[in-house]
Amino acid sequence: SYVLTQPPSVSVAPGQTARITCGGNNIGSKSVHWYQQKPGQAPVLVVYDDSDRPSGIPERFSGSNSGNTATLTISRVEAGDEADYYCQVWDSSSDHQVFGGGTKLTVL
Amino acid sequence: QVQLVQSGAEVKKPGASVKVSCKASGYTFTSYYMHWVRQAPGQGLEWMGIINPSGGSTSYAQKFQGRVTMTRDTSTSTVYMELSSLRSEDTAVYYCARGVVPAAPLGAFDIWGQGTMVTVSS
Numbered sequence: 001s002y003v004l005t006q007p008p009s010v011s012v013a014p015g016q017t018a019r020i021t022c023g024g025n026n027i028g029s030k031s032v033h034w035y036q037q038k039p040g041q042a043p044v045l046v047v048y049d050d051s052d053r054p055s056g057i058p059e060r061f062s063g064s065n066s067g068n069t070a071t072l073t074i075s076r077v078e079a080g081d082e083a084d085y086y087c088q089v090w091d092s093s094s095d096h097q098v099f100g101g102g103t104k105l106t107v108l
Numbered sequence: 109q110v111q112l113v114q115s116g117a118e119v120k121k122p123g124a125s126v127k128v129s130c131k132a133s134g135y136t137f138t139s140y141y142m143h144w145v146r147q148a149p150g151q152g153l154e155w156m157g158i159i160n161p162s163g164g165s166t167s168y169a170q171k172f173q174g175r176v177t178m179t180r181d182t183s184t185s186t187v188y189m190e191l192s193s194l195r196s197e198d199t200a201v202y203y204c205a206r207g208v209v210p211a212a213p214l215g216a217f218d219i220w221g222q223g224t225m226v227t228v229s230s
Contacts, residue, residue, distance in 0.1 A: 001170075033216035035153075042203055042223055043153065048216035086153050090214035095167055097143060097214075102152040 002091040004100035011106040018074040020103045022087030025068060030089045032070040034063060037084045037102075046085075047072060074105070082107045110134035112204050112221035119227045125192040128224045130204030137185035138162040141207040143217060144178065144189045146200040156202075158213050159187055167213065194228045201225050 005023040012018040022032060032050050035043035045054050047063040050070065060075045074081055087100040115129040130142065144156040157168035159178040166178045172191070180187045187204060201223040209215035 031215070035217075037153075042220040043205075043217075044220075045208075045216050045218050048208065048218075054218065084152075088153075088216065092214075095213065096169055097155040097158070099145075099153040099155060 001094055001096070002089070002098050004087055004089065004098055006085075006087060006100040006103045008101070009104045009106065011108055012074075012077050013108045014077055014079060016077055018077050018081070018105055020072045020074075020085050020087075020105065022070040022072070022100050023068055024070075024089065027068055027070050027089065028066045030065075030091075032063065032065050033088045034061075034072045035086045035088065036081075037086065038082075043086065077105075077107055079107050081105060110206075110219050112206065112219055114202075114204060114221040114224045117225040117227070119229065120194050122195055122228055122230055124194050124228075125190060126194060126226050127188055127190040128202050128204075128226070130187045130189070130221050132161075132185045132187070132206070135206075138182060139210050141209075141211075141213050142178075142180075142187045143205045143207060144176075145203045145205055145217075147203070147223075148197070148200040151200075154200075156189070158207070160213070161185075161187060162211070191226075194226075196228050199226065199228045 034047040036046045037043040046061045050065040051063040062073045086102045159166045161180045177190045204221040205217035206219040208218040
């Protein structure tokens with residue numbers, strides 16, 4: 001089955017840029033989606049199809065995908081961005097959805 | 109507005125079954141696939157399977173094959189997820205989530221239910 005690998009944690013100071021990676025075999029050939037989850041809440045979609053943002057998501061959230069790595073970039077990080085972030089893809093070989101293990105973003 | 113409202117928390121004994129509901133509103137129920145995702149305490153998201161509300165077809169993650177059943181009731185715009193032979197490791201929050209791509213199982217999940225806590229304990 002297809003495996004997505006995320007770093008367990010990323011730390012960044014307020015106002016700086018956070019980059020959260022999601023690794024997978026030839027992930028650049030797939031559409032990657034990103035979710036933000038705060039404690040006690042359901043996940044929220046922040047980026048879909050590699051780099052598109054749903055309405056209401058700030059432009060500070062952006063995504064890219066190439067080769068074996070997809071990246072969620074959060075610019076001008078704010079305290080309110082502190083959360084767990086998950087990547088997700090559709091694995092066409094198994095017709096199953098797959099999530100990465102999640103990355104905890106800490107705002108210092 | 110588009111929303112998914114799930115049933116309340118459940119406490120079950122090992123070996124029992126649980127059935128969680130997810131009622132959709134604000135959109136055409138049969139136009140979008142519904143997924144089920146669970147999250148054990150302190151752990152990540154785990155995809156369980158999918159149902160096509162239009163025809164009722166399902167696809168389950170291999171891990172849950174034989175233990176999970178997903179159904180739908182188009183008259184009430186509700187999908188159900190039943191998990192049997194419960195064990196302590198099934199203690200988790202269970203979410204329903206709508207697929208963003210009409211009439212297709214792939215793509216992102218744009219709307220999530222509030223989650224249902226299922227506790228398995230003797």
